[in-house]
Amino acid sequence: xxxxxxxxxxxxxxxxxxxxxxxxxxxxxxxxxxxxxxxxxxxxxxxxxxxxxxxxxxxxxxxxxxxxxxxxxxxxxxxxxxxxxxxxxxxxxxxxxxxxxxxxxxxxxxxxxxxxxxxxxxxxxxxxxxxxxxxxxxxxxxxxxxxxxxxxxxxxxxxxxxxxxxxxxxxxxxxxxxxxxxxxxxxxxxxxxxxxxxxxxxxxxxxxxxxxxxxxxxxxxxxxxxxxxxxxxxxxxxxxxxxxxxxxxxxxxxxxxxxxxxxxxxxxxxxxxxxxxxxxxxxxxxxxxxxxxxxxxxxxxxxxxxxxxxx
Amino acid sequence: xxxxxxxxxxxxxxxxxxxxxxxxxxxxxxxxxxxxxxxxxxxxxxxxxxxxxxxxxxxxxxxxxxxxxxxxxxxxxxxxxxxxxxxxxxxxxxxxxxxxxxxxxxxxxxxxxxxxxxxxxxxxxxxxxxxxxxxxxxxxxxxxxxxxxxxxxxxxxxxxxxxxxxxxxxxxxxxxxxxxxxxxxxxxxxxxxxxxxxxxxxxxxxxxxxxxxxxxxxxxxxxxxxxxxxxxxxxxxxxxxxxxxxxxxxxxxxxxxxxxxxxxxxxxxxxxxxxxxxxxxxxxxxxxxxxxxxxxxxxxxxxxxxxxxxxxxxxxxxxx
Numbered sequence: 001x002x003x004x005x006x007x008x009x010x011x012x013x014x015x016x017x018x019x020x021x022x023x024x025x026x027x028x029x030x031x032x033x034x035x036x037x038x039x040x041x042x043x044x045x046x047x048x049x050x051x052x053x054x055x056x057x058x059x060x061x062x063x064x065x066x067x068x069x070x071x072x073x074x075x076x077x078x079x080x081x082x083x084x085x086x087x088x089x090x091x092x093x094x095x096x097x098x099x100x101x102x103x104x105x106x107x108x109x110x111x112x113x114x115x116x117x118x119x120x121x122x123x124x125x126x127x128x129x130x131x132x133x134x135x136x137x138x139x140x141x142x143x144x145x146x147x148x149x150x151x152x153x154x155x156x157x158x159x160x161x162x163x164x165x166x167x168x169x170x171x172x173x174x175x176x177x178x179x180x181x182x183x184x185x186x187x188x189x190x191x192x193x194x195x196x197x198x199x200x201x202x203x204x205x206x207x208x209x210x211x212x213x214x215x216x217x218x219x220x221x222x223x224x225x226x227x228x229x230x231x232x233x234x235x236x237x238x239x240x241x242x243x244x245x246x247x248x249x250x251x252x253x254x255x256x257x258x259x260x261x262x263x264x265x266x267x268x269x270x271x272x273x274x275x276x277x278x279x280x281x282x283x284x285x286x287x288x289x290x291x292x293x294x295x296x297x298x299x300x301x302x303x304x305x306x307x308x309x310x311x
Numbered sequence: 312x313x314x315x316x317x318x319x320x321x322x323x324x325x326x327x328x329x330x331x332x333x334x335x336x337x338x339x340x341x342x343x344x345x346x347x348x349x350x351x352x353x354x355x356x357x358x359x360x361x362x363x364x365x366x367x368x369x370x371x372x373x374x375x376x377x378x379x380x381x382x383x384x385x386x387x388x389x390x391x392x393x394x395x396x397x398x399x400x401x402x403x404x405x406x407x408x409x410x411x412x413x414x415x416x417x418x419x420x421x422x423x424x425x426x427x428x429x430x431x432x433x434x435x436x437x438x439x440x441x442x443x444x445x446x447x448x449x450x451x452x453x454x455x456x457x458x459x460x461x462x463x464x465x466x467x468x469x470x471x472x473x474x475x476x477x478x479x480x481x482x483x484x485x486x487x488x489x490x491x492x493x494x495x496x497x498x499x500x501x502x503x504x505x506x507x508x509x510x511x512x513x514x515x516x517x518x519x520x521x522x523x524x525x526x527x528x529x530x531x532x533x534x535x536x537x538x539x540x541x542x543x544x545x546x547x548x549x550x551x552x553x554x555x556x557x558x559x560x561x562x563x564x565x566x567x568x569x570x571x572x573x574x575x576x577x578x579x580x581x582x583x584x585x586x587x588x589x590x591x592x593x594x595x596x597x598x599x600x601x602x603x604x605x606x607x608x609x610x611x612x613x614x615x616x617x618x619x620x621x622x623x624x625x626x627x628x629x630x631x
Contacts (some may be wrong), residue, residue, distance in 0.1 A: 215428035217403025
């Protein structure tokens with residue numbers, strides 16, 4: 001298992017390097033000059049040049065690139081052009097809500113999807129199966145911000161259980177204010193998760209090893225949970241990984257709907273202000289998040305499937 | 312001496328398969344017994360319905376296949392009655408089954424020791440350590456070397472023969488009185504086949520289990536079984552309680568054809584006759600009901616020769 005982990009992490013190094021380079025290049029390919037945004041109307045060329053010099057934008061691009069890489073190794077992502085604060089500090093401030101949101105969102109997704117998947121697999125082609133697949137189609141057809149808005153309407157305005165938005169002050173308030181957005185994200189995960197899990201659970205139920213398990217006289221519960229679901233969830237974990245990867249980007253929308261001061265709004269403001277270091281830092285963080293999620297997916301996969309572990 | 316009581320009794324079993332909206336009779340008029348402590352071989356070509364017959368006992372028929380009439384009694388009680396409640400209570404403890412393909416019948420992501428004892432653990436209050444000990448004992452009993460090291464292996468770490476032994480260990484874990492064998496050696500090398508057959512012989516003598524052994528290999532039946540039923544196209548064509556009779560003097564032309572398809576080490580050197588044609592597929596079969604069997608002598612019956620699917624075969628072949 002340790003060898004497996006080391007191998008996986010080693011494989012990630014070129015990926016991470018590629019992401020860093022791509023982020024840097026993208027920033028410089030984006031049109032617009034931050035100095036113009038910063039200085040407002042009719043700036044003098046001298047003022048622009050001075051700012052460029054201050055931000056290091058007048059150096060050759062290759063030097064800027066090496067400065068950037070060097071900075072990364074020392075944990076220096078530069079400073080925001082507008083906030084007078086280092087990027088690292090800003091990210092440390094904005095990342096926790098997003099991380100929690102992703103975590104709780106996937107948790108809710110799994111909690112919703114698992115029982116539905118087993119239930120529909122066992123009652124294949126029966127009423128409940130059709131009902132759930134209809135529900136899936138409806139959810140899939142609704143934009144996630146709409147589900148979020150509906151959630152606010154019903155569970156924050158009509159029945160005021162949850163806050164309408166924001167992030168609160170104390171840790172408990174943080175957690176409480178993330179419940180509704182997390183459920184929204186979880187619901188968004190349900191359709192694909194249920195579908196893929198249901199298919200693989202049905203496949204397991206039809207397999208010879210389930211027939212053999214039944215022939216040993218195991219109770220239905222054990223057959224469903226320890227054989228059908230346990231084996232079916234192996235392919236489900238890959239789907240979940242990919243989806244949670246997407247979530248990193250999807251949280252941008254949800255954070256907006258629920259006014260959560262996370263990475264999503266941070267990135268948005270950075271883009272609108274042409275605050276290069278902010279955009280760079282935020283993009284890099286999102287990319288790293290995705291890489292981390294994929295790594296965790298691989299690890300979870302290996303934990304569930306010994307065949308992956310021993311290869 | 313009276314004949315031993317029957318542990319398993321089939322009576323007029325009929326199984327129907329629904330394919331593309333139409334019902335086809337897959338198995339008809341199957342009646343035979345497995346005597347307590349005895350072994351019966353159920354022989355036939357692929358598609359003759361022998362595996363379906365086994366799966367009907369276990370309640371493992373595919374969803375489009377159902378038993379339409381007849382009964383399967385285990386120790387005198389019908390397994391098909393009371394919505395399978397009785398069957399559920401005897402699976403594992405009374406009847407167990409060894410499957411054809413050990414590589415797909417074992418759960419690929421579960422340790423073999425767990426798979427051997429999980430149904431035992433569910434029924435008893437064995438703790439983890441005791442269950443592991445029990446698994447090691449059982450693995451030893453079925454001839455797996457170094458069971459202490461192997462018990463935590465996963466199926467993919469074992470050879471085909473070892474996997475089949477694991478499945479047999481799981482099948483005997485709850486001390487069943489009847490083991491159903493669904494071509495348990497077909498997927499294995501010839502040398503391993505012989506070892507597995509020897510293992511079944513050993514289990515028969517040590518555990519006094521009865522066997523219902525499905526195979527297309529009549530040689531295996533000769534070695535392991537007391538009684539034989541020959542199936543063709545979903546019907547029994549010949550069956551006898553004393554297997555030697557059928558080998559020395561087969562009555563039904565199909566049985567003769569089957570026997571003549573086996574190479575003999577002591578026979579004259581000749582071209583094997585083989586079977587001219589395989590049985591028609593299920594959807595092309597005659598849908599007429601199987602005619603009643605004729606008794607030649609007590610414990611020996613044959614189907615009429617002119618049963619139509621066979622007729623096709625004989626009329627167009629050179630076997631007469």
